[in-house]
Amino acid sequence: MRSDEEVIRLVNVSKRYYLSSSVYIDALINVNLTIRMGEIAIVMGPSGSGKTTLMNIMGTLDKPTSGRVIIDGVDVTDADEKYLSKFRLERLGFVFQQYNLISQLTALENVMLPMLLTGKYTKDEAREKARLLLDLVGVGEFANNRPSQLSGGQQQRVAIARALANDPSFIIMDEPTGSIDLASSYLILDLVKLLNKAIGVTFVIATHNMEVAAIGSRIIYLRGGRIVSESDLARIKEEFSKLRVDQLTVIKSYLRILDLEEKRLRRLGQDLGEIERRRDLVNSFIGST
Numbered sequence: 441m442r443s444d445e446e447v448i449r450l451v452n453v454s455k456r457y458y459l460s461s462s463v464y465i466d467a468l469i470n471v472n473l474t475i476r477m478g479e480i481a482i483v484m485g486p487s488g489s490g491k492t493t494l495m496n497i498m499g500t501l502d503k504p505t506s507g508r509v510i511i512d513g514v515d516v517t518d519a520d521e522k523y524l525s526k527f528r529l530e531r532l533g534f535v536f537q538q539y540n541l542i543s544q545l546t547a548l549e550n551v552m553l554p555m556l557l558t559g560k561y562t563k564d565e566a567r568e569k570a571r572l573l574l575d576l577v578g579v580g581e582f583a584n585n586r587p588s589q590l591s592g593g594q595q596q597r598v599a600i601a602r603a604l605a606n607d608p609s610f611i612i613m614d615e616p617t618g619s620i621d622l623a624s625s626y627l628i629l630d631l632v633k634l635l636n637k638a639i640g641v642t643f644v645i646a647t648h649n650m651e652v653a654a655i656g657s658r659i660i661y662l663r664g665g666r667i668v669s670e671s672d673l674a675r676i677k678e679e680f681s682k683l684r685v686d687q688l689t690v691i692k693s694y695l696r697i698l699d700l701e702e703k704r705l706r707r708l709g710q711d712l713g714e715i716e717r718r719r720d721l722v723n724s725f726i727g728s729t
C-alpha cells in the first residue's frame with residue numbers, strides 16, 4: 441500500500457434510524473469522507489451529532505441507509521455479516537473506551553486470539569508475536585495477568601496490542617482515554633503518536649477530549665449528522681482556544697481585592713511592597729495581552 445492510499449472512503453453516506461413507521465432520526469446526512477494511510481483522523485462533535493454512527497459504519501459494524509462504504513478499496517456496503525466478520529478480523533483493529541478484553545483470558549491470550557481466529561498463525565507463532573506486541577506497548581511483564589489484575593491504562597495498552605495483532609489497515613478508537621487516569625492517558629496518546637509516526641499505523645479516533653484531538657493530523661467535526669466544513673472548523677478551533685472565563689472581569693475583581701488589601705495593610709501600618717509587586721504583575725500581564 442502506498443502512503444497516500446485511501447483506507448476509507450465514504451460516498452454520500454446517510455443513516456436514518458426509524459423510531460416508528462413515520463418518526464425517524466437522521467444520524468448522518470450525505471457524508472463524504474476519505475481517510476488515507478498514515479493519518480490520525482479525529483472525529484469530534486457534540487453529543488448526538490453522529491460520531492458513534494460514523495465510527496460504526498467505518499468499522500463495518502453498521503450499514504448506511506444510503507451511500508457507499510469502501511474500505512481498503514473494497515466496496516463493503518452490501519457485504520453479508522459472514523464476509524464482514526472475516527474482513528474486520530483480518531483488516532481492522534478496534535479499541536473501545538471499556539477495553540473489551542476477555543476476562544477469562546490472560547493479556548497474552550487476548551492478543552493471541554485474533555491471530556488464531558484467522559487460521560493464519562500457528563499457536564507458537566501467535567504466542568511469539570503476542571509477546572512482542574505486549575513488549576511494544578510496554579506491558580510485556582504482565583503477559584500472564586488477567587484483565588482484572590491490570591490497571592485501566594494497562595488494559596488499554598493490551599487492547600492496542602490486540603488491535604495491532606493482524607496488522608490492520610487502520611485502528612478505530614472510541615474515547616480511548618475515557619476510562620483512565622491522566623498519567624495513563626498521556627502514555628496512551630504518546631503510544632498512538634509513536635505507532636503512527638514510527639510504524640505508520642492509521643488511526644480514526646472519536647473523542648470529546650481536546651488533548652486527544654491535539655495528536656490528530658485532521659479533525660472531522662460533526663454537527664447534526666453532517667461534516668462541518670473546513671472554514672467552520674477554523675471558527676470552532678477558535679472557540680475551543682478561547683478562555684472560558686472573562687479575563688477582564690477576573691482582573692477587575694482582583695484589582696479591587698488589592699485595593700481592599702492595601703487599605704487593610706495601611707490601617708495596620710504594614711509594608712505595602714507585596715501589594716505593589718502584585719499590581720506590577722497584573723499590569724505586565726495586561727501589557728502582554
Ligand SMILES: Nc1ncnc2c1ncn2[C@@H]1O[C@H](COP(=O)(O)OP(=O)(O)OP(=O)(O)O)[C@@H](O)[C@H]1O
Nearest residue numbers: 457465466467485486487488489490491492493494
Ligand atoms: N439505534 C438507534 N436507534 C435510534 N436512534 C439512534 C440509534 N443510534 C443513534 N441514534 C440517534 O442518532 C443520533 C446520532 O447518534 P450517535 O450515537 O451517533 O451520536 P454521538 O455523536 O456518538 O453521541 P454521543 O457523543 O452522545 O455518544 C442521535 O440523535 C441518536 O439519538
